[in-house]
Amino acid sequence: MDSKERELLQLIEKNGRLENSTIARLMGISEDETEQMIEKLEKEKVILGYSAIINWTKGTDEGAVTAMIDVKVTPKRGVGFDKVAERIYRFPEVKAVYLMSGVYDLSVSIEGKNMAEVGRFVSEKLSTIDSVISTTTHFILKKYKHDGLVFSENEEDKRIVVSP
Amino acid sequence: MITEQRSKYLSDSVQSIQPSGIRRFFDLASSMENVISLGVGEPDFVTPWNVIEASYHSLEQGYTAYTANAGLLELRKEISRYMRRRFGVTYSAENEMVVTVGASQAIDIALRAVVNPGEEVIVVEPSFVSYAPTVTLAGGVPVQVQTYSENDFKLQPEHIEEAVTEKTKAILLCSPNNPTGTVLSKTDLQKIAEVVEKHDLLVISDEIYAELTYDEPYTSFPSVGKMKERTILISGFSKAFAMTGWRLGFACGPKDVLQAMLKIHQYTMMCAPTMAQHAALDALVNGQKDVIRMKESYRQRRSLVTHALEEMGLSCHTPGGAFYVFPSIKNTGLSSEEFAEQLLMKEQVAVVPGSVFGESGEGHIRCSYATSIAKLEEAMKRIKRFIENRETA
Ligand SMILES: Cc1ncc(COP(=O)(O)O)c(C=O)c1O
Numbered sequence: 001m002d003s004k005e006r007e008l009l010q011l012i013e014k015n016g017r018l019e020n021s022t023i024a025r026l027m028g029i030s031e032d033e034t035e036q037m038i039e040k041l042e043k044e045k046v047i048l049g050y051s052a053i054i055n056w057t058k059g060t061d062e063g064a065v066t067a068m069i070d071v072k073v074t075p076k077r078g079v080g081f082d083k084v085a086e087r088i089y090r091f092p093e094v095k096a097v098y099l100m101s102g103v104y105d106l107s108v109s110i111e112g113k114n115m116a117e118v119g120r121f122v123s124e125k126l127s128t129i130d131s132v133i134s135t136t137t138h139f140i141l142k143k144y145k146h147d148g149l150v151f152s153e154n155e156e157d158k159r160i161v162v163s164p
Numbered sequence: 165m166i167t168e169q170r171s172k173y174l175s176d177s178v179q180s181i182q183p184s185g186i187r188r189f190f191d192l193a194s195s196m197e198n199v200i201s202l203g204v205g206e207p208d209f210v211t212p213w214n215v216i217e218a219s220y221h222s223l224e225q226g227y228t229a230y231t232a233n234a235g236l237l238e239l240r241k242e243i244s245r246y247m248r249r250r251f252g253v254t255y256s257a258e259n260e261m262v263v264t265v266g267a268s269q270a271i272d273i274a275l276r277a278v279v280n281p282g283e284e285v286i287v288v289e290p291s292f293v294s295y296a297p298t299v300t301l302a303g304g305v306p307v308q309v310q311t312y313s314e315n316d317f318k319l320q321p322e323h324i325e326e327a328v329t330e331k332t333k334a335i336l337l338c339s340p341n342n343p344t345g346t347v348l349s350k351t352d353l354q355k356i357a358e359v360v361e362k363h364d365l366l367v368i369s370d371e372i373y374a375e376l377t378y379d380e381p382y383t384s385f386p387s388v389g390k391m392k393e394r395t396i397l398i399s400g401f402s403k404a405f406a407m408t409g410w411r412l413g414f415a416c417g418p419k420d421v422l423q424a425m426l427k428i429h430q431y432t433m434m435c436a437p438t439m440a441q442h443a444a445l446d447a448l449v450n451g452q453k454d455v456i457r458m459k460e461s462y463r464q465r466r467s468l469v470t471h472a473l474e475e476m477g478l479s480c481h482t483p484g485g486a487f488y489v490f491p492s493i494k495n496t497g498l499s500s501e502e503f504a505e506q507l508l509m510k511e512q513v514a515v516v517p518g519s520v521f522g523e524s525g526e527g528h529i530r531c532s533y534a535t536s537i538a539k540l541e542e543a544m545k546r547i548k549r550f551i552e553n554r555e556t557a
Contacts, residue, residue: 011464015537022541025471026464157535162190162203162514164293164342 001046004029008037009046014148016050053149066095066111067118069126070104070136081105084131093121104136115139181297185520189504193514200543202531203514205342207406207487211443212454215405218446219439227438233430235263235414236441242448243414247399251374251384253392255416262426263436263444267372267400267413269429271336272298274368274396274415277424279304279333285368286327286335288319289522290490292342292370304333310524313492316481317344317524318352321359328359334366337385340373343521343530344490345483350383357388366421367395372413375404375455377485378463386416393418396425401440403486404455405447410440462487465533465540472544473531476551487534490518494527496554504529510553511546 001009007027012018018026024034041047056064073084081099088108089097096109108126112118118137127135143151186203193199234240240257248254255261264270271294279285281303287295289308296306309327311317324335337356339348348356360367369385386392400413413436415425429435447454466489470482473491480491493503500517507513518525533540 007460007464018537022468022537025468026537028467028471157201157208159201159204159206159208160190161193161199161201162186162516163205164184164186 005037005041005046008034009041012038012047012050016052053147055143055151057143064111064113065115065118066109066140067122068138068140069108069110069122070100070138071106071108071126072104072133072135073106073131074133076131079131084129087129088126091121091125177301177303181300184293184297185501186293186516189508189514189516189520192505193508196508196512199508199512199514200535200539200546201514202533202535202540202543203516204532204534205488206408206534207403207458208534208536209406209458211405211407211410212447212451214450214454215407215443215447219443222442223439227442229438231263231435231438231441233435234261234426235436236438236445239263239441239445239448240414242445243416246448247384247397247416251371251382251387253384253386253397253416255397256419259419260422261414261416262422262429263441264400264413264415264429265433265436266402266411267370267398268294269433270398270400270413270415270425271295271368271370272302273425273428273432274398274417274421275299275302275304275334276428277421278366278396282331283333284329284331285333286324286365287522288335288337290317290341290343290518290525290528291336291522292338293520295336295338299336305331307332308522310522311344311346312524313481313490313528317341317346317490318348319356321355324356324359325363328363328365332363332365334368335360336368336370338370339385340377340483340485342373342486343488343516343518343525343528345486345488346481347377347380347382347484349380350388353383353385353388353391357385357391360391360394361389365394367391368398369395370398372398372400373403373486374399376459376462376487378459378466379482379484382485396421401444401447404458405444405451406454406458407440407443407447410437410443412436412440412444462534465535465537468537468540469531469533469544472541472548476544476548478547478551487532489531489533490525490528491531492528496551500526500529507547507550511550513543513546513550 020031020034024031075081085097093110095111098107100107110118122137240261244255244257275298279302284305284307285299287306287308289310299306307327309323311319374382386395386397396417398415401407469489473480478491480489483489500519504515504517516530518528
């Protein structure tokens with residue numbers, strides 16, 4: 001990856017909706033070059049997709065609950081961590097799975113309509129997987145910051161309008 | 165215009181200076197809604213959190229008293245290391261440095277320390293609005309030297325020569341420049357240094373934007389030839405570290421001059437704010453990554469704005485530093501004041517008319533690109549519409 005590609009990725013990581021023309025001007029390259037670079041990065045799966053960061057608690061009462069689950073597993077011969085992880089991340093309600101260092105092995109993030117739904121998933125799907133030894137479920141009570149974005153910040157410009 | 169207030173109680177020197185032309189635009193723009201301001205002379209970043217946190221910590225520890233007049237020794241040592249590392253200039257923390265209330269105060273005490281009544285100080289225009297009045301208040305006489313867009317607003321050494329008289333004491337340099345963004349290269353500075361040496365001038369070099377240069381490595385004036393012995397270097401934390409409100413700057417220079425400045429500082433200021441000094445210490449130790457992050461973002465926005473202005477036919481040289489572009493609006497047939505005022509009224513975009521920065525600023529406007537990408541794009545759209553509507557009118 002060259003430095004221009006890195007610069008482009010950093011720009012769209014912060015704002016995936018930047019127009020190609022804006023990206024081109026910010027980086028001092030042509031729009032064609034920008035488009036080609038993005039295509040290449042998409043093809044190489046460096047860019048996996050584009051999404052919005054949404055504060056679902058605003059303007060809707062169908063507040064989803066998110067749980068972070070610490071999962072301990074026994075990897076068996078021929079069934080390493082990757083295989084166990086795959087069995088878990090295939091479930092659509094699973095939003096993220098990470099292999100962790102420390103006292104547990106997999107960190108699984110799950111979203112559901114309410115606590116009962118998440119609870120059902122954990123007891124019926126997750127803990128019944130053969131290699132899973134134990135689970136510890138933590139519900140998220142409030143999101144302050146997610147993927148680098150602060151949820152409720154007073155972001156207005158605090159500078160005076162004209163200054164030397 | 166602002167009416168001058170005459171009173172028998174006021175001094176001649178304060179009555180001889182005019183309120184800044186920026187003030188009027190501030191009043192005008194503040195009274196309007198939905199204004200996108202490209203008139204702000206400061207970063208759009210909030211001070212990096214680690215710096216704010218360091219200041220909190222110092223307050224929690226009870227560091228709420230005065231510091232040494234020259235500033236915390238620890239901070240001065242760190243400034244000394246920083247200036248050597250970043251700009252290749254070496255100053256003793258013990259006696260060649262004073263920590264001030266912004267670069268503004270450093271300029272003030274520098275001028276007061278060196279100017280005798282009636283002595284002349286060369287001010288290179290377009291310039292930061294404080295220079296000439298500060299010279300006047302110090303009892304000196306500001307002598308304006310112009311720079312022009314044909315030379316990318318670079319100071320021409322022969323123009324210094326023309327302005328020098330037997331009363332000339334010093335010259336105020338500013339690179340990167342506010343409002344033009346022009347950066348003087350090593351070669352430019354060497355040529356200026358020759359004239360300075362020939363006429364035995366003192367140089368007050370305002371390098372507050374030194375971190376914010378985008379094209380070439382920066383040359384600090386005192387690093388050129390033997391200039392260190394006749395240069396007062398002014399800098400501060402406002403721009404590079406996004407710390408305008410903390411009011412912290414510093415001056416470095418020859419021991420005798422700095423000790424004289426310290427004397428004024430000691431009687432008129434005591435010391436710079438203690439909590440800001442602790443913040444600045446952290447900025448120097450841990451803040452370089454933040455400087456780079458912010459600078460990268462300015463560089464991108466500089467590119468965005470210069471392209472957009474060129475496309476709408478407002479020619480501007482690509483400024484090498486700071487966060488301003490200074491395009492020519494001459495082909496609109498408007499004066500810079502008219503342009504700025506009409507743009508504000510019709511499209512709610514605030515820019516600063518070039519004329520407030522001096523005679524040669526006329527025909528230009530200063531646009532600060534230290535504003536979000538979304539706002540910059542909207543502002544460029546509005547300026548374009550403003551120009552097109554004028555052409556078809
Ligand atoms: C060229 C120049 N010098 C000095 C200053 C003042 O900086 P400070 O906030 O350190 O007083 C400014 C601020 O706009 C500036 O543009």
